[in-house]
Amino acid sequence: xxxxxxxxxFEFASTYSYVGIERLPTFSAPFVLRPFLLGPxxxxxxxxxxxxxxxxxxxxxxxxxxERLCAEAExxxxxxxxxxxxxxxxxxxxxxxxxxxxxxDFCRRVYRANFAxxxxxxxxxxIQEIAEExxxxxAALRASAERPETKQALREQTARASELGIFGAPTLRVGDxxxxxxxxxxxxxxxxxxxxxxPARG
Amino acid sequence: xxxxxxxxxFEFASTYSYVGIERLPTFSAPFVLRPFLLGPxxxxxxxxxxxxxxxxxxxxxxxxxxERLCAEAExxxxxxxxxxxxxxxxxxxxxxxxxxxxxxDFCRRVYRANFAxxxxxxxxxxIQEIAEExxxxxAALRASAERPETKQALREQTARASELGIFGAPTLRVGDxxxxxxxxxxxxxxxxxxxxxxPARG
Numbered sequence: 001x002x003x004x005x006x007x008x009x010f011e012f013a014s015t016y017s018y019v020g021i022e023r024l025p026t027f028s029a030p031f032v033l034r035p036f037l038l039g040p041x042x043x044x045x046x047x048x049x050x051x052x053x054x055x056x057x058x059x060x061x062x063x064x065x066x067e068r069l070c071a072e073a074e075x076x077x078x079x080x081x082x083x084x085x086x087x088x089x090x091x092x093x094x095x096x097x098x099x100x101x102x103x104x105d106f107c108r109r110v111y112r113a114n115f116a117x118x119x120x121x122x123x124x125x126x127i128q129e130i131a132e133e134x135x136x137x138x139a140a141l142r143a144s145a146e147r148p149e150t151k152q153a154l155r156e157q158t159a160r161a162s163e164l165g166i167f168g169a170p171t172l173r174v175g176d177x178x179x180x181x182x183x184x185x186x187x188x189x190x191x192x193x194x195x196x197x198x199p200a201r202g
Numbered sequence: 203x204x205x206x207x208x209x210x211x212f213e214f215a216s217t218y219s220y221v222g223i224e225r226l227p228t229f230s231a232p233f234v235l236r237p238f239l240l241g242p243x244x245x246x247x248x249x250x251x252x253x254x255x256x257x258x259x260x261x262x263x264x265x266x267x268x269e270r271l272c273a274e275a276e277x278x279x280x281x282x283x284x285x286x287x288x289x290x291x292x293x294x295x296x297x298x299x300x301x302x303x304x305x306x307d308f309c310r311r312v313y314r315a316n317f318a319x320x321x322x323x324x325x326x327x328x329i330q331e332i333a334e335e336x337x338x339x340x341a342a343l344r345a346s347a348e349r350p351e352t353k354q355a356l357r358e359q360t361a362r363a364s365e366l367g368i369f370g371a372p373t374l375r376v377g378d379x380x381x382x383x384x385x386x387x388x389x390x391x392x393x394x395x396x397x398x399x400x401p402a403r404g
Contacts, residue, residue: 045257055247057369061382068379068389167259177270180263183385187270 005030006192007173009166010107011038012091012121013050013084015066018111020170020182022075024104027185029192033103035094036158038084038169044162050084051168069182076116085114086122092145093127095154105134207232208394209375211368212309213240214293214323215252215286217268220313222372222384224277226306229387231394235305237296238360240286240371246364252286253370271384278318287316288324294347295329297356307336 006029010017024031042050052059063079070077090110097103109130113119119126124142131138144150161171165178172179172188175195179188208231212219226233244252254261265281272279292312299305311332315321321328326344333340346352363373367380374381374390377397381390 045259055369057247057364057367061367061369061380064379065382065386068393072389072392162259165259165263167257167263177266178263180267181385183383184267187274190274191270 003030004175004192004195005032006188007032007034009034009036009161009169009171009173011036011169012087012107012110012114014038014169015052015062015115016182017170018077018115019066019069019073019075020172020185021104021107021111022073023182023185027189029189033094033098033107034157034161034173035091035098035107035154036161036166036169037088037091037154040158041162041167045167052083076112078116078118080114080118082120082122085120087114088122089124089127089142089145090121092150092154093141095157096144096147096150097141102134102136106130106136109133205232206377206394206397207234208390209234209236211236211238211363211371211373211375213238213371214289214309214312214316216240216371217254217264217317218384219372220279220317221268221271221275221277222374222387223306223309223313224275225384225387229391231391235296235300235309236359236363236375237293237300237309237356238363238368238371239290239293239356242360243364243369247369254285278314280318280320282316282320284322284324287322289316290324291326291329291344291347292323294352294356295343297359298346298349298352299343304336304338308332308338311335 006027008020008024008031010021010033012035038050042048047054050059052062066077069075087110094103094107110121110127113126113130114121121127128138131141164173168180170182172185174188174192177188177191179185179191208229210222210226210233212223212235214237240252244250249256252261254264268279271277289312296305296309312323312329315328315332316323323329330340333343366375370382372382372384374387376390376394379390379393381387381393
C-alpha cells in the first residue's frame with residue numbers, strides 16, 4: 001500500500017483550488033495541505049496579476065467554466081465582487097497549523113466565504129467569524145499568523161512552489177510529478193496508485 | 203434526440219488538440235471540424251508566441267502532462283523538435299474540405315506526423331506523403347488550398363474564433379457554450395446531452 005501522501009498546493013484566491021478542495025474530503029488517497037501565495041509565483045513568470053485578469057478572454061471563460069463545474073458538482077458558487085482577493089491572514093493561519101485536523105474545514109469555510117458568499121476574506125473580521133463558526137480561538141490563530149517564523153514559513157513555501165515548477169493552483173504533487181488543476185485530480189490519484197508504472201521523463 | 207453537432211475547433215500545432223482529435227472517433231455525439239490558426243488568436247490577446255513558449259514553466263509542465271496523458275490513452279507521442287510548427291497548408295486543405303468524410307483521417311495523420319513522428323508538417327512534401335498514404339490527390343488538394351476563397355475562409359474562421367471567445371485549442375462549442383481543452387470533452391458531451399438544464403449565465 002502506497003502511504004506517501006499527495007501534496008495539495010493551493011491558494012485561497014484561486015477559483016479552481018476551491019473546486020479541488022471541495023473534492024478532498026472524498027479523495028481516496030492520503031493528502032497534505034500546502035498553502036502558498038500565487039502572487040509571487042505569477043510575478044516569477046512576469047505576470048503582474050492573475051492570468052485571468054491579464055488575459056480577460058480567458059477570465060470570462062473561467063468564470064463560465066466555474067459556474068458549470070460547480071453546478072454539476074453541486075458546489076455553491078457566486079462570482080466574487082473582488083478577484084483575486086487577498087488572503088494573507090488566512091494563508092498564514094493555514095501554514096502555521098498545517099497539521100491540524102481542523103485545517104481542511106477551515107480552508108473550505110474560507111473558500112466558501114470567498115466564492116459562495118462574496119465575503120471579504122482579506123478582512124480579519126471575516127476570518128474571525130469563520131474561526132468562531134468552527135469554535136477555534138481566533139486571537140490565538142491571529143497571534144500565530146503574526147509570528148515572524150510563520151511569515152518566513154509562508155515566504156519559503158511560496159518560493160518552494162516556484163522551485164518545484166508550480167505556476168498555478170491547485171497543483172497536486174506526487175513524488176516529483178506535478179498535476180495542475182482540479183481537472184487533474186483523478187490523474188494524480190491514478191498516478192499515485194500505480195507509481196512507478198509511468199513513462200520516463202522525455 | 204439532440205442532433206446539433208458539437209463543433210471541434212482545433213489547430214495542428216496544438217498538443218492538446220492532438221489528444222482531443224484522437225478521442226473524436228469514439229465520441230458519442232455528432233461533431234464538425236473547425237480548423238483555425240492559433241497565431242492570430244494569440245496575437246489578439248497580446249501574445250507573440252504560444253503561451254507555452256511565453257511562459258516556459260508552463261511549457262515544461264505541458265510537455266510532461268502530454269507524455270502522461272498520451273501514455274495513459276495509448277496515443278503515440280514524441281516531443282517535436284520544432285514547437286509550435288507552422289501548418290498553413292494542412293489547415294487550408296482542412297478548411298477547403300471541411301465536410302469530406304476523409305477529413306478526420308487526414309487531420310489525425312497530420313497530428314501524428316507532428317507529435318508522434320516529428321515530421322515537418324510545415325513542408326509540402328510531408329503533407330503530400332500524408333495525402334498519398336490516404337490515397338488523396340495531393341495536386342488537387344494543394345490547388346484547393348491555394349485558392350483565394352480558401353485563404354479568405356481560413357482568415358474568417360480564425361477571426362470568428364476570436365469573436366466567439368475562443369483563446370486556445372481544442373475548444374468544443376455546444377450552442378453558445380465553449381469548453382476549452384481535451385480535458386473538457388466529457389463535460390461538453392454531458393452538456394450536449396442535457397442541453398437546457400444548465401445554469402443561466404451569471
